[in-house]
Amino acid sequence: MKQLLIIAVILFAASSASAQIRIGGRSINTSKAVKAASDAVTAVTLSDDDVAELCRESVEWMDANNPVAAPDSEYGSRLARLTKDMTEVNGISLNFKVYEVIDVNAFACGDGSIRVFAALMDLMDDDELVAIIGHEIGHIAGHDVRDAMRTAYLAQAARGAISSTEGGLAKLTDSQLGDLAMALTDAQFSQKQEFAADEYGFRVCVENGFSPYGMSSSLQKLVDLSQGARASSVQKMFSSHPDSGIRAQRMKEKADAHVQ
Numbered sequence: 001m002k003q004l005l006i007i008a009v010i011l012f013a014a015s016s017a018s019a020q021i022r023i024g025g026r027s028i029n030t031s032k033a034v035k036a037a038s039d040a041v042t043a044v045t046l047s048d049d050d051v052a053e054l055c056r057e058s059v060e061w062m063d064a065n066n067p068v069a070a071p072d073s074e075y076g077s078r079l080a081r082l083t084k085d086m087t088e089v090n091g092i093s094l095n096f097k098v099y100e101v102i103d104v105n106a107f108a109c110g111d112g113s114i115r116v117f118a119a120l121m122d123l124m125d126d127d128e129l130v131a132i133i134g135h136e137i138g139h140i141a142g143h144d145v146r147d148a149m150r151t152a153y154l155a156q157a158a159r160g161a162i163s164s165t166e167g168g169l170a171k172l173t174d175s176q177l178g179d180l181a182m183a184l185t186d187a188q189f190s191q192k193q194e195f196a197a198d199e200y201g202f203r204v205c206v207e208n209g210f211s212p213y214g215m216s217s218s219l220q221k222l223v224d225l226s227q228g229a230r231a232s233s234v235q236k237m238f239s240s241h242p243d244s245g246i247r248a249q250r251m252k253e254k255a256d257a258h259v260q
Contacts, residue, residue: 051146054153055109058184061177069098075118082130085208089141107185108136110146127214131201138200144193152183191243198247202254212258216251219244
């Protein structure tokens, strides 16, 4: 409410004869702040198409700033083989790429882009990797990544309103695209969202002929790695999955029930 009130004050002041207002003892140039304030309001009402476009631009930035495995490389070929029957979700076309980086991670975006990191592929067998990919698709199906992008964009717009007092930058500069992209890879989801994505990953495994234990096994592997010598390499992915141990047990029980 306070944020919207400040935005309203800025918009009102910008329409008046005065070029500056004072909030909290700071002088704000309204001609610079009004655009950022408008962005913050727009962020609240972003359409699905708007979010998809923001996601597309952010993933393009990520693709341009990370080493992408060639389609005919070992990583590219393996990913293509595992995802050949995963073409769309909720009418959104899926596309997959591998980043040849040492971080253990994977992320999805609202435009259907799914990016898997090579270090994760090195650690997981096919059943586990399909489960993780299915989990990421589940975040698209549940609109989790769409909502995460809305949140990230709103935060960027709010920061833009503040930085405008210093002569800030226009929205979606290269730096801001980078920030949005990082927000996607670090997105924090609720336990309910993670449980639902786990269920989706489980179904993807079963429906595509992979082990029903792939989801529980991948989660347990992340738990084990986070406590061992390679803890730092899985820190980013594990930090967004704080209940992995509980979830691994939950998915194991589901797999046990499935095979009985």
